[in-house]
Amino acid sequence: MTRARDAFYDRRYEEAVERCQETLTALLPSHADVPPPPAPPTPDELADRFLGSYASLLPLIEAERIAAVFTFFVRRKARFRYEPGRPLPRREWWEFLQISREEASEVLAATRLAFEAVQRGGAAGEP
8 A cells, every 4th residue: 555655646746847847848938930940859958948048037056956857857767777688677776767755846946946037037027
């Protein structure tokens, strides 16, 4: 029962991080005069675009945390170096890819900070 409950909440944390990534992506300004890239942007490219657009509004100390929201799962999986053709490691790799409550809280806090900063910046720019 405890394992099933933990698995349920782990999925919820992962969904929360994915929603945060989607929220920050939706805040990116659209450039109608710029054609879309041939391939979808990578999480790192999205993070760079976001920080390039809003760096003046965001505390510098938070930039890495905000960029990490875009790249959370990509970076986590990159740390797990599975080589095709080799047997999968034991179960630990799956636990390594899970997100904890503390990590989810950090992602939510970074997203909230970024969202509020963009809102304040937009309001400050209005006449």
